[in-house]
Amino acid sequence: MKLHRLKINGFRRIKESEFFFGDATFLIGQNNCGKSSVLRAIEVLLTAKKQLNSNEYYSVIDQETSETKVESGIIILESEFRNLPPDAINWRGFKGRIFNYTPNSDGDSGLSITYRKTFELGKDVIVELKSKGRAIKDEFSALTKPQELIDHGFDAELITELFGIGKLESAFKSQKDKEKLEEVDDLWDLTDQEIWFQNPGGIPGNVLKMLPRFLLIPAETAASEIEGKSGVLGDTLNELFQDVRSSSNNYTQAQHFLNELQKELNPNDQNSEFGKLIGDLNLVLSSVFPDTKFHASADLSDPEKVIKPLFNVEMSSNIRTGVNFQGSGMIRSAAFAMLRFRQKWLSQREDQHDRALIICFEEPETFLHPAAASQMRDAIYDLSTQNSQIIATTHSPYLIDLSRRPRQILNRLKHVGNEVQNIPFSVTDAFIALQEEDRDYVKMLLKIDDYIARVFFTRDVIIIEGDTEDILIRETISRLNREVAINIKANVEIIKARGKAAIIGLVRYLISLGINPIVVHDRDQGIDGAEVFNSPIQNAVGVNGRIVLMKENVEDELGYTSNSDKPYKAYLQTKSWGDSWGDIPECWRVKMKEIFLEYLDTV
Template identity: 20%
Template sequence: MGIRLQSIRIKGFRGFKNIEVDFENTTVLVGTNNAGKTTLLKALQIALTNTHFISNDDFYYCEEHIDDTIIIDTLFVPINENGVSDKFDEQWADVFKAERIGITEDRQIMAFRTIIKEHNKTFRKKQYYIDQWESFFDSATYWYEYEYENELSFYFDEIPFFYLEANRDILEDIKSKSSYLGRILSSLEFTNEDKQKIEQLISELNDATIASSDILSDLQMTLEELDTAMDNPNNSVQLTPFTKKVRDLNKGIRINYSEFSMDYHGMGTRSWSSLLVLKSFLNLNEKVYLANEKPYFPIIAIEEPESHLHPNAQKKLYSQINNIVGQKFISTHSNYIASGADLFEIRSILKIEPQIKIGKLNLTALTDEERRKIERQVINTRGELFFSKVVILCEGETEEQSLPMLIEKKLNLSFVSLGINIVGINGGGNYFPFIYFCESLGIKWLILSDGEEAILKKIKKDIIKLQGLEVRPENFTLPNNVVYFDNGEDFERHLINNNYKEEIEETLKKLYGENLDEVIMSKHGTLLKRQPTSEKCGECNQFIFEDVLRIYNTEEGKLEAYNDLLSAKKTMYPPILSQKIFDSNKPLPPKINDLIEKINDLLNPNTDAEN
């Protein structure tokens, strides 16, 4: 049995006005820059260590409110192989002592409150024992409105906290006695017998080195004249190319990788090495505690472990970190690390002005197949969605290639800089894994869909399921974040019907040649498809099919030909046509314009897109 830091509540710290986050044994924090990932790790550091680093800028403020108090509550629970258990085992109960163990819902807990306030132009930190973990919000009362009087500091040797910042370098660790590497080396211990044996070997190595070098031998003989000059014949001079005493071994240590010193390696290797040194440090500490029959549960916060590493190396990082003893909190911008975690370990942090929201995937509401679809279709292939502000889901490759340029035309900014991701899902039957993923993690999403009735019905079913409603699709109205083409149109037909005939003709000529009319007429009268009639065969009782031919010799037929020719070149025409639309002075097609205005409203809720 063991323990887990189950939850943290934060009020008034930096961008956190009032949030609660629950944790796993390993928790991966994802989100855009400046969303609050580092703030959450720093809140852990304040609550779980004796130090604090508070300034006036660390107190939450917005236009209408400024906090003068930081409150951080932390909750520890007992766990076993099946998850959260009812009581702490004997070892941890002995560590916490009876006065620190509370009861909530008939389960033992160990919870603390940390309060920081300004006092005489300095910041004072106090901590209090929490006997019962209250609801985050109950009726009209928030968690932070409850007061506790039993002042006890949170400090346990058995629960040390370690913070590994993004800027780390094994070369700096070698120089610093206070680094994890320095602390490992300074704790070197040998038996007297081993110590004498090693020092004798070092002495022999020094003598052999000097004897083998005329330069060193001459240098030593010359330095011996120091005895005469100082009139101190009882002293002698020794050259020691290698450290003389075991206690000094750490001073000259070098770490080589691939036969080269770390000085010759890049920041990726040096950063990764620094992380692995922490892993070794924790392993050594665990052995000491186990040898003394004491529990050991370090809590480790790691910022951007992917720093300077190429993608293949990043893919290996999660498993290495996950195997470190204790509880781990990883903040990352790497979709490779996020993809390596289990779905239930992900926590998204989103800055939705003026507050910050926490998202997580609720897997209990999904079937095994739905979980696999999220892993296969979303995370394994679209890991960048973890870091999106807005996700646009569309039918396929055509829209996926075209929309970035059309968004830039409307908003005068690239979709990447706006934090937008566009995903073609290759048909109308695959929306649910994406919308469930986005909704769970608090990522705003929009759908741009063809107007076919069957596709719209499937979208309705997916959203009904997402919202947990009991309603038939025909009685359900699609929400405002679903934009679909009217009258059964698709993307190509919508462009044709909205004043982009000239641009489409130019695009088709670029793809099919200048003799476009001849290409169209060569297909006139050919088989388009076979469709069932209302009549049945008298012998087999099956519906009789009839051939539907292409009719391209009318004005309407010519537009149909344009649509068919575009559809036949779905992977080729979007960038050509999008550029022509971008260069034109015409307004965007209405449904595209509607979609982009909704994007702008999501990104800038108090402003309107330029016309």
Template identity: 45%
Template sequence: MKLHKFQIEGYRRHYNTDIMFSNASFLIGENNTGKSSILKAIELLLTDTSKLPESFFFKFFQDDYINTCREITLTAEFREVPDTASSWRGFKGRLFPYVETLPDGTEIKGNSIFYRKTFTPDMSRIIEMKSRKKTLNKEFEDVKKISDFIEKGLPKDSLKGTKYEKENQDTNLAKGKLEEFLNTFENEIELFDYSSAEDEWIQNPGGIAGNVLSRLPKVLYIPAHDGSENLGETKGTFQSILSELFTDVRNESDNYKKAQEYLNKLATEMDPEDSTTEFGKMMEGLNGVLDGVFTGIGLNAQAELSDADDAIKPKFSVSMTSNIPTSVEMQGTGVIRSTVFALLRYKAIRDMEKKSDGRSLIICFEEPELYLHPNAANQMRDTIYALATTSNNQIVCSTHSPYMIDLSKQVGQVLNYLSTNISAVETEDGTCFDCEVINNQPFNIQDAFKTLQSDEKDYVKLILKIDDYLARIFFAKNILIIEGDTEEIVLKETISLMPDELKKNVLCNWQIVRARGKATIISLVKYLKAMGITPYVMHDLDSGVTGAEVMNKPIKDALSDDSRLTVLENCIEDILGYTPPSSNKPHKAYQHTQVKWKSDYNKINPEWREVVEKIFT
């Protein structure tokens, strides 16, 4: 099961934001655009947090005072849900088929589910799932007692391990409790008819939150600003990863399979209502004391041992060793984060060696490049993609570094580009006013690549191999594609001499991509446009040059926007005012900028300045 789409409403800076996911998903954008909040929202969605303080709710200025959204709503679509999920408690009637058509025409079919959590200030959260509209079968309309449900076919064994096991079976269930009972046992007996034409959102699927939550992906959140607490003895990222590995090993153990048998025996010994056991005697004595102080007041304590996963929780004592054992507190932050990532890399290797059909895991990295040496950062990038290639892992990263993204990796990749703008916001009373909100533009790397023809794919693969930092294009507002090394050198020197305002605009808002040939320009333009990015292009006219002039029209057609196309007549050397050399073109261009311009923007020949200023302004 994989997270496919996530809608965040009213949480922190997110008024209404849609995020898309694949095997490896990246959150990029400027500071303060809500990237970390998305990771925290995923954690909120997939853990049993029941309440949120008012400080977590979206705030905005209205009539000189701060107004607050009254609801936080987190809505997720999960895909690749197995057909067998219809038999899971809480999932019956809640699987919806989907058909996804890829750019190359391939169809992918599967099941999805829709899961929603709603928080209001200082109130317990509401959990819902999208369901086919259901109607209670007539034979159960007047049934209120557990014993009557059993008589009509509910297996008595299905009560074991639930809160209803010791419920009085001959007493009418109250309305709220009856609804919860029906939701809990709808898989065990045909209680409802499900419509194929209508759907609705139903609360408390499966009766209690844990029934559905235990089937959704687990989440591991690795924050940016962490340190020795990550290697703590009771909590932290290191403990979480070790527990994941412990679970893998434990599930293969014969001793673990016997553990539940002994836990059941222990639960019998810990029965508070059995006065023949030591625990029962203790509870009887305790309640005698309580009754002596407060007449009629009693205490009931029930040991929950029905699930070995919950009952057996390991605690790992952690220290680090170089030549001698050293306390975690003495280690640098980079070493600690590298240790966490090394453990994740081992998990990726282990996952690839075994085929698992267990619960999937979403690993949320917040700025994984922080505190790492460049070599370690490269290894961290490889770890992210290694984890993403295993069937049970899904990776979500927030990053400010293009070096963490490798567009050449053949795994499903989605980049979510987050930005802010001013948009109309509607308040609870129906009034609208302008407010700063977060927008997201998702880029599906794999889908864009599949739109290319065979030879175009080869050109893009080549440029990705030569320049594995092409991901810089996603960290700029505007992209300029140029032909090659000569244009790059001349532009770099030009930018360094620009007036401050113009230089600031170029450095902050533009990314220059070197195509290394006209044929590659065509492929790059198509690749970027398939992701919703229309670049600017500058290239030589090359009139009379065999093999080069013929590329001009295909470039123009691929871009299909003449306002973004600059054609240098006849080549960049002609614009700069010297004869094109037969060899060492980049070196000759550099010499020209040093000798002729003399570090003065005003000494750059007017024809070239006009070209540059037209593009960048």
């Protein structure tokens, strides 16, 4: 079971927005735009919180008083979980609440549920499942009390749990009795009507324990989590010790020796050191306060309280030290591994079925060297192919590998006025939709240039043919005044298609993701094998972007020739330019303004 969709209303900075999730999901966007709020919303969805603080509700600043005030006193988190196991139809509270969808791949069950939580300020949460309508079966419509249900073959244990052993002969009267009958699935026929059913499974926990477990790796993960004295590692080690202790013969013998040790600590034995200590204390005490005594005894009867292990935890890289002496990146990675292990371990101990795990990771690249960040990226993708779902916030395009196999979705958050809007990209679906030849070209580019993921972190994307154009454009930008150059670098990403034929597939891929590119390519009029691609490029772009042509190629635009070593000769050409925008040949300045439009309006 995996989270497919989450609609958030009125939570923190998010007034109303919908988010989609795959095996690996990345939340991207500028600082303070609500990425962490999405992770917290998932945490609220999957934990048993009954009420939320007022600061969790969507708020605005009062224009008259400048005070922050809650605009809406209601938070609604509506989620859809997909790929439920086939036996989910037998789970308590789920019958008639499981719906079908068209599976995306082999192994996808096509079964889903829609789960909703509503938090009204100051009130307990309302938990609901979308459900098909129910009508009581005709043969049971005349039953009036719990015992009659048992007599007709319904599960006696379930009926007794719902109504209580002392009320089996009491008639159904109250609204609560009717709500309890909803939990007797075999009592009802299903209708085509769709409704929201409140309190499914009798208590919210019955449904919650079937949903995925939740694990948050916050940006401020500390060394205390893995030092062994406290935190998640300390808790896990102590629980493991209890498991080992309960089945150990040595532990059984320990009780015998503890009893013997307790005899040696008898305060009434004046020949023991302990007895002498108590005797001396009482002698001094009675000389000041007659008839007053000090009493002390050792209780070693409960070895669970007496035997407490102390774990010494160290880490080693080039040197073995205490945890606090290791680097922040290593500590955070170790905490991530430990937290994930604990959730999987708890699931094996406590869950009645193979329960999925949602790992929410705030900025996994924090504190990591680029090589280590790349390894962390690989670990995230590897985990997302198992029974885990990874949802990460990131500011790093290098954490996103568009060539990886797990189903990937990017949610791009941005500010629009006082609200946060989200634009979801299904990277995997867009890639699958390409024709086979286009897929091969795009796959080649992703293998060569993993920086292509930067297109999701910028405003405008320019596609060029290759290195020659790249050198000329970058040398041009370096001659602009500082303010204009910074604006272009902050808002424009230049992508090399590495060949004219590859432009077609790359354009289709980006447009399917909602990115409308600016395409710069040679016209190549009269050149066999090159001009033939002009029309397909035009068709691929259509109205979803624009094309800037070099006539006939970039060398002709600048008035020089080159048959080999084109990038190097282009660089030599720029060496003849001066250091400012005005020193660049006028023909090239005109072409640059055609490409960059408003970015160069002021130069």
